[in-house]
Amino acid sequence: MTNLHDNCCVCLNSILNLNKVSKIDENGVSLLTKLQSSIPQIEWHLTFRICDPCTNLLSIVHTFKERCFKSDTIRKQQMLLKQEQDIPESNKLLDGKTCLITQDDEAVKSDSDNNLEDPDYSIDDTTENNMNEEPRIPKRNRKSLNFVCEKCGTKYVSSTLLIKHCILDHKMTRKEIKPFGCTLCNSRFGNSSNLLQHIKYHNAVRSNMCTYCGKGFITKTDLNIHEKQHLNMREYKCEQCIKGFNTHKDLRSHKLVVHTDPQSWKYFCKICSKRFPIKSNYDCHMRRHTGDRKFECHLCQKKFTDKCVLQRHMRTHSNVRDHKCPHCEKEYKDKRVLQIHMAKIHGIGIDVIKLPNRERRYFCHICPKAYYAKNKLTRHLYTHSGEKPFLCSMCDKKFNDKSYVKQHLKKAHHIKSDVELT
Incomplete structure (x- = not known):
């Protein structure tokens, strides 16, 4: 060789x-x-x-x-x-010049980066002496923004002066002060670079393309995170268990969910007293209380409280079964359903996957039958009422269950693929 x-x-x-x-x-x-x-x-x-x-x-x-x-x-x-040119007149100084970053702001950004992890950050003697000095008058060719105090509405020509005011007059910590406000929404940021990143989402220009699947992203950071999912290298390792993750954010979420005491979780529902480790989980939970279903299916107009539930629902409109069992011929649309099948039928991953504890909670008021799911009970009730709401798209025959239509299409019309049922 x-x-x-x-x-x-x-x-x-x-x-x-x-x-x-x-x-x-x-x-x-x-x-x-x-x-x-x-x-x-x-x-x-x-x-x-x-x-x-x-x-x-x-x-x-x-x-x-x-x-x-x-x-x-x-x-x-x-x-x-272009963003500088689009800043409203109300945010411009008398000389008509604007900018998103000044020399003072760069110093603030560097200072905030160094003290980001310190919640008790305060002004030392040197900083206090500098703050007591007479503020420098900006050069004529230096561009600047108006910085407005959220507490009292006082305006300043630099973020440094605003931070000084908030710390000395309002006793705020550095992390609480967000001088840079978005002119298109109510979001505020601690430094100008974060504001610029935020503005890109308003413009929604997806110029960063994935080399693996062609999907577009607004920022390069989002693209890098997405491409790490394709590479699946799982280089971020958890020190407390053997699991690895593709991004630092996924690792952080894992530590919060798995290795943190639920009693110390930050987000707390005042309605049912349930706690959540991540804000997105809390927001989704609160939408269930309020009934806010902002995620709508464009095929059947069903609405959902959570985006991931909508994405799971979209798979019901497709007959693509990407998740195949390596031990038998079973195929599934959803990865979790395959994992449950592997655990129940083949005993694989039974210590990892949590099998659902199913209970027949939906009882028929006419006969003794009971069902795990409400939709199963609804279909059963059609057998008592004689109603047949499912129509074959190829002929006039009707059925009381959607699965019967599929069987009919296969046997009578030799059609194996899913057909939209009315």
């Missing part, structure tokens, strides 16, 4: 003319650097070699990637310029 290091590290062909990956091109960039930047998921070694055809292909890929990054930078600069 030949040594793989004598072959091209890309195509694995044994060609006489092989280049060392340490080779530098005319722009001063090594082949190894191009490989690492183009395909970072693979561990490239200095001992690797690459043939001339693959070297040419790598140069094309690297040039294309660099050109995309360059155009993305120019595009973002143009968007920032």
Whole structure:
């Protein structure tokens, strides 16, 4: 067997003319650097070699990637310029000049980043002495925003002065102060860069495209998080158990849900006293109390309180069964249903998956029958009333159960795929 290091590290062909990956091109960039930047998921070694055809292909890929990054930078600069021009007149100073970032604001941002984790952040003697100095008059060519105190409505020409005012006059901590307000909604932020990221969501320009599935994202951060799901490397490990996660946010959520005492969970429902570790869970729960169903199915107009429930419902309109059991011929639309099947029938993952404790809570008032689900009871009641609401789309025959229509279509009309039932 030949040594793989004598072959091209890309195509694995044994060609006489092989280049060392340490080779530098005319722009001063090594082949190894191009490989690492183009395909970072693979561990490239200095001992690797690459043939001339693959070297040419790598140069094309690297040039294309660099050109995309360059155009993305120019595009973002143009968007920032447009956002500056779109700021309302009420937010402009008398000289008519505006900007989202000043030198003072950059200092505040750096300061806030350094003290982000410290809830008891306060002003030291040096900072207090600086605050007592006479405020500097902005240069004529320096752009600035009006910063308004949320407590008393006083306006300041820089975020530094506003922070000084809030800490000294209102006894607020640095983390409580959010000088940068969005002009399109009521959201506020501690620094200008977070505000700029937020504004991108108002513009809703999905210019960051996933290289794996083509889905567009508003910010590059969202794209990076999404692409980590495709790679599924699970590089964020939990120190308390063996589980790994694709993003730091997923790891943080896992620690809150699994390894944190429920009594210390931050979000508390005042109606039923239930606690939640994550705000999105709390918001979804509160919509159940209020009856707010803002997620609507565009096929049947059913409404849901939670987006994930809507996504699960959408699978009922499809006959695609992507989740297949490796031990039998069963196929399922939902991954969790497959996991329950594996645990109940094959005894696999029974210590991981929590099997539902099903109880027949829906009783027929005419006969002794009882059912696990309300929709099953509703279908049963059709047998007592004689009502047949499910119509075959191919003929005039009617049925009291949707499953009977599917059987009828298969046997009478030789149609196996799902057909919209009326």
